[in-house]
Amino acid sequence: MINATDSNGAADVPLIELCGVTKVYGTGAATMEALRGIDLRIYPGEFVAVMGPSGSGKSTCMNILGCLDTPTAGAYHFQGVEVGQLTRNQRALLRRHYLGFVFQGYNLLNRTSALENVELPLIYRGEVARTRHPRARQAMIAVGLGGWERHTPGELSGGQQQRVAIARAIVTQPIVLLADEPTGNLDSARSVEIMDLLTAFNRDQGITIVMVTHEPGMAAYAKRAVHFRDGLIDNDHSHKDNV
């Protein structure tokens, strides 16, 4: 799809490394193997699209990458740290400091101003109002919503809401941004705006992005596409997984 252009000067050490990761749900006869031994390496600065039909294991994989879930077997190394060994709280701290999330349904707090939504991760980081407010404003400007700080999600369009959500994800300057069908609820014009925004953050701030999408058009913005099928990686159009 996209030619290998070793652009962002990514290091040779993978940021994310999955080794033989499996995930089994349920017990006894009702077990369901969502992942059946995944190997995946993602390097700093990459923009990866994760594709595949429903039930292919891509959501499970995203949950593991996002440290929301742990593998049944195999290892997940994030920056060299074995995530499977961490406690629930340690994983929460890891998410707080290194990860950003963008969801299909935006997941903004309703009846809460855009600025307060963007501030939320900073509050959990313990930032005081004096530094919190300017940083949140800056993030709002970065997603092109300067001047909309006082508006609540109900007063914003879908595209604007998703941009607030992106502002919330990048306000902490995460290393990795995990986006789960960020354009799934948007029309094509808004989708293009969102993708342009994500591409810009990947390019200008070097934020590694892993994005689940159904639409090949959206996947085309990524530099690499990983296809899932039946709990395995089926096809990996990439330029640097053969290190």
Next chain:
Amino acid sequence: MLGNALLLALRELRRNVMRSFLTMLGIIIGVAAVIILVTLGGGATKQVTEQISSLGSNLMMVSPGKRMGPGHASGAAPFKLADAEAIARDVPSLKAVAPTASSPMTAIFANENWSSTVTGTTEQYFTVSNRRIKEGRAFTQAEVRTGVANCVIGETVRTKLFGSQSPIGNKIRLNKVSCEVIGLLEAKGQSTMGTDQDDIILVPLRTFQRRIAGNEDVGLIQVSVKDGVSTDRVKLEIGRLMRIRRHLSANEDDNFNVMDLKEIIMMLSGTTRVLTGLLGAVAAVSLLVGGIGIMNIMLVSVTERTREIGTRLAIGALEREVLLQFLVEAVVLSSFGGVIGILLALGSSVALAGVLQVPFVFNAPIVLVGFLFSSAIGVVFGYFPARKAARLDPIEALRHE
């Protein structure tokens, strides 16, 4: 971390102002009810105590009958005048001793009649019961001894029989006895028990016994102790004397009762205190109901905000931070409700105290207890929903519709 939780909780409550207020209402009403009842009860107790003290702090009452606990007595032989005289003679440190015998009776003057209480007593009664003459004079020791048919009446009796006229010199009829009114008592108003202390007709004891009651009985001996003398000691001495006079052997219980004012105050304020406690307990139940209301709303809120909790957990909120946020929400709701309840209670207590003519006594401990209790309710009833929120699986929560 607590500051953050407070910030998040306040933002949350602001999102749902109406719901927050309605949730608080249970606590507001509960706290207000408890404080109003306890405050007014305290005022009533104070009033009772003050009124009894105004009778004269050295007053003691000797009544026939076995003691059955505060305020109860069983029947026994009545006293005679000689008993009162013996007390006056043999017990030192007494200011005055007044034997009394009373009976309800209709007083008639011209075309007017009025049902009142006639009390036969001695001239010492005026000293013992602390009553002054407003007009005319009291009966003398000589008149008491000879049993002259005259009387001293209270303000209420005068109003009913004589209107605004002066009663002095007129004759009223009690039963078949015609009595000359020689004095009018200074008004004293309602007593603690709600009886009218001015609805009274006093006649010399001998007159009462011979011409009205037709017996020699004395119902009650009122004793006034000199200032600075221990009532406990006097009480003991009266008791010893009466046991001898009533021929009680060592193994028999007293068949009379010596009560001093302290005991009467204790008895009456005990009654109001029990009543206050009872009403306060009923009000406390409404606080409990308010607490359950908070738990209910918090549980609804957790279910409703499952996705939001998932989002918070995903962006890095710790389990204990979510727990604390929901707990603080509940505590802010309940303690803020408590504060509103306290203000409401103080306002209405002042207003009600005016209407009920009870003194307003600010009761700091109950206000403090009200506040602490409401906060505690938030902790107790907020913990379970908060724990439920904190233990949510972020993946499940994010998927929740």
